[in-house]
Amino acid sequence: MSEALRSHPRTALADRAAEADRADPLARVRDRFDLDDGVTYLDGNSLGALPRAVPDRVAHVIRHEWGRLRIRSWTESGWWTAPERVGDRIGPIVGAAPGQIVVGDSTSVNVFRALVSAVRLAQQDGPGRAEIVVDATTFPTDGYIAGSAARMTGCRLRSASPDDLAGVLGPATAAVLVNHVDYRTGRLWDLPEITGMVHAAGARVVWDLSHSAGALPVGLDEHGVDLAVGCTYKYLNGGPGAPSYVYVRADLLSRLDQPLPGWCSHAEPFAMESDYRAATGISRARAGTPEILSLLALDAALDVWDGVEIAAVRDKSLALTGFFVDCVTALLPSGRVTCATPTGERRGSQVSLRCAGAAGVMRRLIDRGVVGDFREPDILRFGFAPLYTRFADALHAAEVLAEVLAS
Ligand SMILES: Cc1ncc(COP(=O)(O)O)c(C=O)c1O
Numbered sequence: 415m416s417e418a419l420r421s422h423p424r425t426a427l428a429d430r431a432a433e434a435d436r437a438d439p440l441a442r443v444r445d446r447f448d449l450d451d452g453v454t455y456l457d458g459n460s461l462g463a464l465p466r467a468v469p470d471r472v473a474h475v476i477r478h479e480w481g482r483l484r485i486r487s488w489t490e491s492g493w494w495t496a497p498e499r500v501g502d503r504i505g506p507i508v509g510a511a512p513g514q515i516v517v518g519d520s521t522s523v524n525v526f527r528a529l530v531s532a533v534r535l536a537q538q539d540g541p542g543r544a545e546i547v548v549d550a551t552t553f554p555t556d557g558y559i560a561g562s563a564a565r566m567t568g569c570r571l572r573s574a575s576p577d578d579l580a581g582v583l584g585p586a587t588a589a590v591l592v593n594h595v596d597y598r599t600g601r602l603w604d605l606p607e608i609t610g611m612v613h614a615a616g617a618r619v620v621w622d623l624s625h626s627a628g629a630l631p632v633g634l635d636e637h638g639v640d641l642a643v644g645c646t647y648k649y650l651n652g653g654p655g656a657p658s659y660v661y662v663r664a665d666l667l668s669r670l671d672q673p674l675p676g677w678c679s680h681a682e683p684f685a686m687e688s689d690y691r692a693a694t695g696i697s698r699a700r701a702g703t704p705e706i707l708s709l710l711a712l713d714a715a716l717d718v719w720d721g722v723e724i725a726a727v728r729d730k731s732l733a734l735t736g737f738f739v740d741c742v743t744a745l746l747p748s749g750r751v752t753c754a755t756p757t758g759e760r761r762g763s764q765v766s767l768r769c770a771g772a773a774g775v776m777r778r779l780i781d782r783g784v785v786g787d788f789r790e791p792d793i794l795r796f797g798f799a800p801l802y803t804r805f806a807d808a809l810h811a812a813e814v815l816a817e818v819l820a821s
Pocket residue numbers: 520521522523553555556593597622624625645658
């Protein structure tokens with residue numbers, strides 16, 4: 415933390431925030447969300463804010479589509495094909511052409527589906543593939559599920575930091591599961607490079623995009639990713655428990671042998687055949703009846719992306735997180751926090767500060783209307799959802815944090 419920054423007067427930071435908010439090309443998008451000005455919400459990386467279009471859309475689905483049309487809605491309201499249709503709306507946000515993303519089930523279930531599918535693909539490719547490698551710092555659900563997927567497929571489970579993959583990958587590797595952005599530190603892993611390394615070892619890669627989709631460009635097609643999953647309640651604002659999605663690269667679809675082949679993934683679900691025949695296309699990654707209410711809430715939430723380019727979102731995200739770090743540097747009592755998030759391009763859209771007594775500090779911040787979250791063991795986590803967070807919010811959060819630490 416440089417002395418030059420530490421000596422910035424508060425007014426200079428306020429001027430910077432005001433100028434950045436004035437010049438922000440995404441400023442108008444904030445109006446698409448239902449936000450209260452008394453709260454500085456920096457937890458959109460855990461639960462995204464409510465888009466204004468959602469309540470009326472959900473009310474219409476309940477009152478009209480369910481209430482009046484009832485079962486006719488499966489066809490007349492497009493319920494049956496909503497998982498693929500909403501998947502295609504997520505496509506441009508993560509760089510996937512249509513027909514490769516389907517929405518349904520939780521992220522945990524899709525991690526299982528994608529990882530077992532990846533192992534089976536690798537084993538179809540050739541013999542000797544008997545290891546799953548999982549990101550050592552992964553969000554716990556991915557690690558737990560990788561353990562079970564390994565037992566089920568007869569693989570060994572290895573855990574490695576994405577930094578150390580070069581020393582771990584080899585002819586025995588079947589599949590590698592990596593989080594694009596680390597939920598705790600906010601570190602962004604190099605998706606093109608890691609995907610290339612996994613492919614060079616003859617294995618398949620599964621990316622968990624939960625903390626990157628909607629915050630930065632992912633480029634799934636461009637970088638030749640095999641499979642990916644992600645949740646939709648963070649930067650995609652789908653709401654609590656909104657269904658997750660799975661991406662399967664188009665050229666792999668005809669070989670996809672997923673472990674949950676329910677009737678909705680059958681070639682002809684309503685033929686009700688006793689033998690399984692997989693659907694062609696991404697419908698093959700479905701399982702059972704879609705979660706229509708939450709799926710259509712997500713559909714409405716995705717309207718906030720109209721006219722928004724993900725590159726502009728990334729530019730604002732980097733500017734916001736960089737500005738917050740500058741504010742923290744200038745305003746906080748010296749030595750009270752250290753930044754666990756890498757600088758610049760190597761970060762996602764959050765800033766994590768290590769701080770003694772972090773749990774209590776976060777409780778006091780929330781009492782004062784600055785909502786971030788605490789993650790074990792000592793992390794204050796602040797998420798900057800670029801569609802609705804202002805530079806003034808970043809400054810205010812740092813000011814309140816400075817007051818809390820001084821008190
Ligand atoms: C990287 C990652 N994967 C998965 C999940 C969650 O999975 P699920 O939606 O099944 O709770 C989270 C957070 O909730 C996460 O951060």
